[in-house]
Amino acid sequence: MAGDRRRPPRHAVLVAFNRTVPPEVLQQLAQDTDWRVRDKVAGRRDTPADVLGALAQDEHDAVASSVAGNPSAPDTALRALTEHHWDQVRDKAQQRLMSS
Numbered sequence: 001m002a003g004d005r006r007r008p009p010r011h012a013v014l015v016a017f018n019r020t021v022p023p024e025v026l027q028q029l030a031q032d033t034d035w036r037v038r039d040k041v042a043g044r045r046d047t048p049a050d051v052l053g054a055l056a057q058d059e060h061d062a063v064a065s066s067v068a069g070n071p072s073a074p075d076t077a078l079r080a081l082t083e084h085h086w087d088q089v090r091d092k093a094q095q096r097l098m099s100s
Contacts, residue, residue: 005064008074010034010037012032012034012037013034013036013037013040014028015029016029016041016044017038017040021043021044023046023047023048023051026041026044026046026048026051027048029041029053030042030047030051030054030055033064034060035058035060035076037062037064037097038055038058038060039053039060039062039066040048040066041049041055042055042056042058042063042066042067042070043069043072044070044096045072046072047072048056049072049073049074049077052070052072052074052077053074053076053077053080054084055067055077056068056073056077056078056080056081061084061086061088064073064081064086064089065086065088065089065092067081068081068084068089068093068096069092069096071096072087075095075097075100078093078096078097078100079093081093082094
């Protein structure tokens, strides 16, 4: 049934949860059409800085929020997120910048 939230996750989501995924695969997953895949990549500490920088510009608020909360997010991505339209993302980014 279309739109059924109980459907099993796509393989890309499962791959994004795998702790042994190499950086090259994370880069590919960061471009996935499913925001849940991009969100998982954005929250991983082992995601390369350039990928986190790109995900900071993601159209989905949850992805941007995950980048803002990621301890590995580069300052350039966090500074960009201080201008985000959602206050939760802005606040997270500002807090992370002040603590770094």
